[in-house]
Amino acid sequence: MSRGRSDDAVFDRPTEKCGVVGVSLADRDAALPTYYALYALQHRGQESAGIVTHDGFQQHQHVGMGLVGDAFDEDDVEALRGNAGIGHVRYPTAGSVDKSCAQPFSVSFKGGALGLSHNGNLVNADEVRARLADQGHAFTSDGDTEVIAHDLARNLLEADLVPAVERTMNRIHGSYSLTITHDDTVLGVRDPLGNRPLVLGELEDGYVLASESAAIDTFGGDLVRDVRPGELVVLHEDGAGYDSHQLVEEPNTAHCFFEYVYFARPDSVVDEELVYEVRRELGRHLWREAGVDSDVVMPVPDSGRAFASGYAEQAQDAGSGVEFAEGLMKNRYVGRTFIMPTQSARERAVRLKLNPIRSTVEGRSVTLVDDSIVRGTTSSQLVDLLREAGANEVHVRIGAPPITAPCYMGIDMATRDELIAADRSTEEIADEIGADSLSYLPLDAVTAAIGKSEADLCAGCVTGEYPFDVAGEESDRDAERPDVDAPADD
Incomplete structure (x- = not known):
């Protein structure tokens, strides 16, 4: 792999x-x-x-x-x-x-x-x-x-x-x-x-x-x-x-819950659920679980947009004055690969792709909503960008649980050594990325938003238990599997 x-x-x-x-x-x-x-x-x-x-x-x-x-x-x-x-x-x-x-x-x-x-x-x-x-x-x-x-x-x-x-x-x-x-x-x-x-x-x-x-x-x-x-x-x-x-x-x-959180297009229907509406519901749950009464809530484009929209809607229904606004502008002409000859260039590469809208953040408390944190490098740089643009506070809210384990089912998600949540608490991660506060969405809230039970979802990257037998890892099910050397019946 x-x-x-x-x-x-x-x-x-x-x-x-x-x-x-x-x-x-x-x-x-x-x-x-x-x-x-x-x-x-x-x-x-x-x-x-x-x-x-x-x-x-x-x-x-x-x-x-x-x-x-x-x-x-x-x-x-x-x-x-x-x-x-x-x-x-x-x-x-x-x-x-x-x-x-x-x-x-x-x-x-x-x-x-x-x-x-x-x-x-x-x-x-x-x-x-x-x-x-x-x-x-x-x-x-x-x-x-x-x-x-x-x-x-x-x-x-x-x-x-x-x-x-x-x-x-x-x-x-x-x-x-x-x-x-x-x-x-x-x-x-x-x-x-x-x-x-x-x-x-x-x-x-x-x-x-x-x-x-x-x-x-x-x-x-x-x-x-x-x-x-x-x-x-x-x-x-x-x-x-x-x-x-x-x-x-x-x-x-064992439907992959990350299809709803990040991978699938928001206009797609996956296992009878419109992805856009699932993400908005995840955002609503995120407010209920860990809402903070900031001045503005903004998404990390593009996948964070539906989360932030649902978060802001739920906040306003609860009487909060939080405003939904676009605070980061995405450069759509920066692809997945481009020349980064030095480490300092690689560390600043996110600035080529995302730039803050100063009028949205200057002098305000900001809630930044994203779908996940993997290594923490981008989150740290985005918090720095918002502070440099004049944000008084930066609160980070994530529409999924902490990723603590690798994926063996087809997602390139990094090793345990690279995953920031593998050996750190939420408070330690908040400190490392420089946020005033950080909250993730718990798995039970994710399953509620998707409308499926945990038993019917693959969440190995957040639980460390997988739906298939993987060498050195735990399985969340005990189904016997046929020996590959055994002849199959016609």
Whole structure:
């Protein structure tokens, strides 16, 4: 797993995972709609982008490094023929940062052609890889997506499509949402605990699968529903419908609570909840739990905006005179990477991205609302910025619990040594970032705002207990898991 990348450390954020899409249409090429959908999912990964299509006779592929607009030109899209297609935007949490790990991953074998896009992270990839290597499989990358592709290809030589997918699901453990092409058939698969999101949408001439409903909106399509945990959805080749197969069932889910807090677009619906409204409700809970009667409440853009809006609304309902205002201006032309040759430049890099609006903060007490604190570097610099702009007091409020443990489910969130909350109290963190006060939102308030029980959410990064068995870590469930070496039933 790749953790603690230096460019992300500058802005002290958990890093987006990946985004997947799958499209099956009646009588037009899938490449251009898939390309547009990837733009809607760009926030989920900026390292690489790719599309695989199938025209009924052969598979076509294009992958490239960088943003969607950098990875494709018009000719690249036009060359991808066929009514069936899948796409991927990637940020690596397992595997190298090079074109060999860009997705979709494609493989041709005796049973046809496979393309596979993966959002998530397997916790037993090395084990399954070793088993497949012993059986003669040769790997071209160190990513876990290739492990899934090889296992599925092997199973397709021995079984029909649905039992082959079921075998693979019983062998791989961890988080995954997959879009797959098997020749010109498009599939969607979600892990049995539903850790990673996946939705199904209907178009006038076909169906689409995507990590978030915002991608369906780009087509002018209608959200049908979330793909259920442990479900395989098979889109019809003519775009006229889909088949559903519930292959694995678990008593509880483990939806990633950080999708609601930070990762998903606010206009997306994730597991039947509109993310924007969840974030506003988190902000309301934040006032109830730890409101401070300051002059102004402001968000850290962009993800803190809905939190701060809900916080201010609840404060005003409670009779507080706190005002909601934008106090930080974001430079949208600073990407995730830029030249930072010295340590002092890296420490001041946040000033290139965020600048205070002096009239909002000067001579006033300020409450700064954000979604999370990872390493503490950005929070410290933002508090300094606001004080330099004339703020009398700076209170920091966070719409999630303290992050005390790493994520093994597909978020690049840093190691325990880098996490500021791993070994410090809230008071010590407040002192370290220079805030007059600091409060986090407790987990029970988060679950209440999301409308799900703690048993149905993955909160390993704040509890240290994970929904899957991870070497050296505790699990919050005792479900027995099949041995990967045991043969699966057809």
